[in-house]
Amino acid sequence: MLGQKGGWLWAWSSGSHSHAVTVAMDNRNIFAEVALVRTYVLGSEWMFAGIGISQVVANGNVENFSEDYPRVIWRTNCATMTFHISVYECFGQGRWLANIW
């Protein structure tokens, strides 16, 4: 393994709100994952917080994910990866992590 990098994602909402991070992976082989760290409900009976990988550009292909976002992924020759968190009526915080091979 060549190294690792990671960071935070968070979103506040009184309606719906999202936060995405697109990371340049320099055409490395990448094993990436995301995790939800904490959420606070802001007063609604119904809330939602979801975290995932929404887009991968690797081997010249663009993969867009929706609904059932991957939370762990392995791709060779990866150019960029986009991690995201989306919330409704709550605060949500998560982290993304990329293992570089």
Place this chain on the structure above:
Amino acid sequence: MKYVSTDGVIPRIAWCAVYDPATGEVVHVHEFVGNDIADENEHVSLMRADVALAYVRQHARKPAKGLQVVHGDPKKLPNVGDRFAYDLKKKKLVTIADRHSVQDVEKSAQSAKAAGKPVRQSTKKRAKKTR
């Protein structure tokens, strides 16, 4: 610190926010992280705005129609917990006063727990007050 890496290199980070020009509500924040990301110029700004709007079109519950993009100051990167709005009068992106700061919510949850009160009640009251 919102970014960590084993190589110790602090990457360049650019960011932008997608907002509703009718209300100033920011519906999406998008960061771009990389050692070789380009300097901000008109072409790069448009490209980043396209990426952010494409994200909203594909993933957000709010329709992307009519939404606009404002670019954030690369010297003032978002901190964990920051909330943003577009000030329609000043025509700039502003950080919303932290009415629901993570620390505040944690403190009120802890004191409610210590007092044996339901935690949801205190956060519910707080949310209603600030709307």
